[in-house]
Amino acid sequence: MTALLSLQRVTKVFGGLTAVDNVDLEIAERSITSLIGPNGAGKTTLFNCLTGLHRPEVGEILFDGSSLIGLRPDEITDRGVARTYQNIRLFGRMTALENVLVGQHLRLHASHWSAVLRTRRQQEEEHAARESARALLSFVGLHGREEVVSTNLPYGDQRLLEVARALGSQPRLLLLDEPAAGMNPSETDRMMELVHRLRDEKGITIFLIEHDMKVVMSISESVAVLDYGEKIAEGTPEEVRADARVVEAYLGPEVAVQETAGPASA
């Protein structure tokens, strides 16, 4: 298994607070990896570092062998990294289809002149883009919802639409930030099934943040745990579940007093 994404000593500091502290992580191609940790552990910050919203002070992020550090978010997306957001951030006044079309922005190359003149090539490209956007919407299960304005979609569908939009840029690595947050069990099941299909049918590597342990344990092939910005554990779900430091991080130090090496305080 080759590592598609590799993080080396990534550190991000906000003011005096070290949000991500010296994290090393490898994500294998076509794997499903979860990132867990208590609230405020630095998970979303790590995602932001990966997608170029934040620039880590120290460390290296290699994607498919080349560095992502210092690239703009759109360049990183161009390399094949796409993401969703914890608090849904769709383009509210656009329809579902338009949202996905924006996702495809990088994969469309017709010049703006050709858009004015409506050249045959541009028309064909637009047509193809619309077709593939429809296909993506069907893939995530939003068939028939193409023309609905995205704020009017039900909550669960909005999450699915975010995934579809991310797929528009034809990513190799998909970062999902709490994809199942706020969903009811059946919606959660649908989302988990979608995540599997993404990996199995489209060959996309999945890296996700999740709070729901049931989801994490059932879906992940590998789990990494962050606490106060530090990676405190990594391994298969079973290994992580058994890790004393993870238990301590989740339940508090008084439960796990016997451990000598406590987490660094912020």
Next chain:
Amino acid sequence: MTSRPVTARAAGTDGRAALKHFTRAFGAAIVILVVWRVTTVGLAEGYPASFWISQALNGLVLGGVYALVALGYTLVYGILFMINFAHGEVMMIGGITGYFALQFALARGWMEGPWAIVVIALLTIMVIGMAASVLIGVALERLAYRPLRQAPRLVPLISAIGASLFLQYSVLLIFGVSPHSYRKPALISGGLRLGDVFIPYTGAIIFITSILLMLALYFIIQRTKLGRAMRAVAEDRATASLMGVDVNAVIVVTFMLGSALAGAAGVMLGFHNTVVKFNSGFIPGLKAFTAAVLGGIGNIPGAMFGALILGLIEAIGPSALGIPTEYKDVIAFSLLVLILIFRPTGLFGEVLSEKKA
């Protein structure tokens, strides 16, 4: 920290590092150019120290007026997130009303009486001017802005522009096109001469009064129940209303406070520059708005310091750079651009969340 929603601005700044470096380099180049120009041309002209002191005092007086008006912009912006474009006209109304009050007092000879009577009369004139501004400010809020609270952000802006024109030209129609000249009573004409520096009494009064009014405002906002309510509404209107704050009342009070300050500025400016007319609020209004943005709109100390800085730069800038004074507005606006390049939210600007902005 990490799991709360990423605020838009914090996220944006890091990503566009290259751009940031570029604009910073651009800004630094301009700063270097300015410093070079000031040292080789402006200072080389050999103006005496008293000249610079006079100019600085002129600038502070100008800044005091801008500050009073800028506070109105910033207060309204802080709470409603709209630019009250007609605020300069609110100030003008104060000036015009003050003129008529002054005429009334002059006609009765109160301005030649003992100093105590003159002071009382002057204070009364100022209060009358402030009252008129408050009236107009509240009417503006009620008629032109309140119906538009839910509308997209540009709509109240246009409404405000319409209201601004309406006020200007209504005043023109009612009070005529000619400028009205304030007659300064003997008590406040002339000034203090310190060596080669001359401080007009009116200028000193403007500066001191504006500082006092600003302190009063700061006290109201920081220390009183009303101020707490205002801050609560500024923070989150919906939650504040759930907590039992009467949002409409708070907004009206905000307009009243801002308008009162503008009215005071209008009257004092009338005494200082001795002329008011229908459009004499427009340019100060624009400058005050610039000052408010310079300091970080929505931020009260920001508006004060932004205004003082703007006034100083306008007064000193052309001489320091050794260029004609008609470029003072160019200098003022360039300064604004420059500062916003380094601090995109103004000198004291806070990071607004996207929801509000």
Next chain:
Amino acid sequence: MALQSAAGAIRTGLVGFAFLSYLILIGIPGRIGGSALPVLALISALFFWLNLRREAAHHLARNPEQGLEGDEGKPGWEIGANADSDRSYLHALLTARPGTALALRGLLAGLTTGLLIAIVSGIFAAAMGNGVAIQPVLDKIVPINVAALIGVSPGQIVQAEVSFIRFLLQILLFAGAGTLAGLAVSAGGSNLTTAARSGFLAAHVSGPTLGSVGRFAGIALPFVLLAYIAWIGLPGVTAFGTNEGTVRLLLTLIATGSGLFALRLSRPGREQRIVAVLLGIGVVSMPFILDQFQNSVMGLVFIFVMMGLGLNIVVGYAGLLDLGYVAFFAIGAYTYAFLSAPFSSPYISGLLILMGISPDSPLLGYWMALPVAMLTAAIGGVLLGIPVLRLRGDYLAIVTLGFGEIIRLFMLNLGELTNGPRGILEISQPALFGMSPAGVTFGLLSSQGWIFLLALISSALVAFVAIRLNDSRLGRAWFAMQEDEDVAEATGVHLVRTKLLAFAIGATFAGMAGQLYAARQINIFPENFTLFVSIDALALIIVGGIGSPAGIVLGALALKGLPEVLRGVDEYRIVTFAALLVIMMIVRPAGILPSARRRTQGTDPDEAGFDDSGELMEGLVSGEQGAASPELANGEEEVR
């Protein structure tokens, strides 16, 4: 409650009084002449109708559960809560039937208005009679108006001969108007809900048969007007007396505007295409029909359409609030002026001599200068864009405003380059194949007509480009950026490039408009490029409906055309315009013809109610389905 109801009526009356006072102030009654009284009564009836309807709707919105379907004698909207208040006879009457109640309220409102008008006009008349001059400006108009209002001929007022009977008549007329309005609101019979919600006009016009008649009438209207405009242009034909030119201009504006409505009313497909083609022919023939003044106004209107379309790219599509848009307009105008006017600055002449060109002769004709002006403006757009890329919202607004002022101040103060406040004179006219426009069209087209025609063609071109771009991936990127800049970037939108493209394209259009403006003006001065041009451009796209090209045309017609019609109102022109601007924003915040994308805010049926912001009109805005503008509709048709 009776008290409450009466207070409401009096409030309506007070506002009505203010409204009518304003009409009197701007001199409307004097213009209507002897028939002022009944016409004003009709206007107030319309006003009361709107106001009562709104009040009724508010009550319904507040107490929705007390809907009136099938109620007997207890209409919910009057039963506030207090049962213990005295049940006077009046109260019983008021609550007996909504129709009666509303009519009574209308009567009361009308009485209030009439009484106040009578009192005030009495005071004025007495003052005038005693020779009191209120203000030089006011006393020119007020006596005439007051005289017309109380129904006497203007000369008589001097003797203050106003009879009590006339005042009584006036009060009665206004009271009647109020009653009429009240009855009209409740014309839906006992079913107040429908009556209040749809209003009597719509209830009658939008019936299945009448609806289609109304539709055809709407489509036919612009054509009828166009025919009429052509007809009153014929020698020997006059209309309405001396102000014929103004009437014709007004009709031209209405014809153009209603043409856009007609396009919306027509069914997409063949019908719409036919209407569009016919309208196009009608509009293009206008420069040949209109006289010089009308042509010059229409030329200016369409120059501002170009401005609006360009600014709409920056503000409407990309969401970047730009208050310094005039800078690019000025750059375009001055570029053309440099290239074509005899004036030449020492710098530019020096440059030319270096290049071996004689600096005396005008350099380039209109068409050769066009790309230069566009390019210069585009470069200006990029140069402005770079430092402001990181700014948002109001910070952007003030910086762009400052940029516009800086450009103007440079033009004013860099005398050697721009001739300072004395401007650049004798800018050459756009010629065609070396011939003057009159020569090309065999004398059919005046110089201003030629400018109008050019403005029409250019704005059509600009609209075409703007719509196509908005419909492409660039347009989607702009809109995404407007919605959420960071997510757009993370989704793959290159923010710098996309923003700069918006600035550059917007500036290019402004540059085109500026060049045409310079050609129209022949002489240009820095004062032509003040902040107010930016404000005008911004106001017209917002009044018209931001993001909607058809709305922008309407906005330009209303904001640049109507003030010229109101020229007769002299000093009151700007006040009237300003008041209309505020009222317009309150009544229809989304603009006259909102864009399709803006409709989405109210698609949720629960929201499309009677809230504070948009009262009933909000319903109109949110309810608009289907093709936003004909052009957009066509575009989408082709894609699907």
Next chain:
Amino acid sequence: MTKQLRFFSLFLVAALMLAACVAPQPAAEAPAEEAPMEEAAADMSGKVVIASGGVIRIGGSFALTGPIPDPGLNIRHGAELAIDDLNAMGGLEGFMFELVAEDGACDGTQGTNVGNKFAADETIVAVTGGTCSGETFGLVPILQEARIPFVSPSATNPDITSADCDVCNRVALSDALQGAIDADFVVNNLGLTKVAVVHDNSDYGKGLSEIFQSGVAALDGEVSSFEGVQVGDTDFRAMLARVGADGPQLIFFGGYSTEAGLIAQQMTETPGLEETAFMSVDGAYTQQYLEAAGDAAEGTYISFVAGADSEEMNAEFDAKYMEKYGVSPDDLGPFHSQSYDSVKLIAAAIKAVASVDDSGNLVIDREELISAIRSVDAFEGLTGTIKCDGIGECGAGGVQIFQVAEGGFSQVSGFGME
């Protein structure tokens, strides 16, 4: 669809209301001139034909809004009084005059609009205006094309009149004259050789200031600084402090009353300028200047272009003005007499060329009128004896220099004093 219709009907109602408002002619005018358009249609090209009972319509472009509405209104009043006087004297062959006043807003765009409006109206015989030079530049090319002559009362830019434009005339004196005489007065009469020049960045003020500046330079004087301000500014202290640092003996201001008055006043508060003399130009020759300057006005110099006006004529005019408008003409601005004269001049030229044809119509040939204005000689106006030259300079008299003494202007030099 129904909602669209509803809005559409509202739109229609509003439009009709508007049409109702503009349609009938203003009730203020005399009932004699009903629909002159119909009767007075120019059936012969190049001629204006006015049916009997019709009126002779003279256009007027005045700066009623914009930066200087006060002088604009004043000029309009002057023109209205001229029309009143003409009509009081029985008009022309029984035809009354009418002023068609439009707002030129002191702005080139509005000037163009107004020009086009006049050009489109075939009953407009001639035009008085525009108020500002910029506005007049807007009128020039359009009126030239439409062959409508105009006489501007107040546009003083030297470039307004030229050999190329045969419809362009003015009764104001070109700035070139005033600037040169002012310079001569300052250097030779007052003996002040170190002067500072300030202008208001209007075409008028800046143009005049530049002429003054070169005039001073030609007389071996020194111009210590040349500064600009904006029309509408009220605080000149920073600018004055800078000017004062050079220690000039006199400050010359090219611009209008309010700014001039404020500069004169704020000079007294500026170190280095307490003893400096102040001089301004005809734009500041108003009561407004005295009011704005207050006590500081005393001893300042103002130049003005005036003619050998008869005291009685002016007194009579002032009285009529006071009676009709309730203010003294000098309160609003300086050019009311020129405006009065421009209308009277036009009327005189019309009188020279107009003829009544067989059917009682008044016929005015446009080309003849254009040359008639140019050939006006020895017309007695308020500003003196007016004589037009070949490029349309009709200004009468010459430049006078006044000094403010005891709250009034008293002449100290210039035209009429020799």
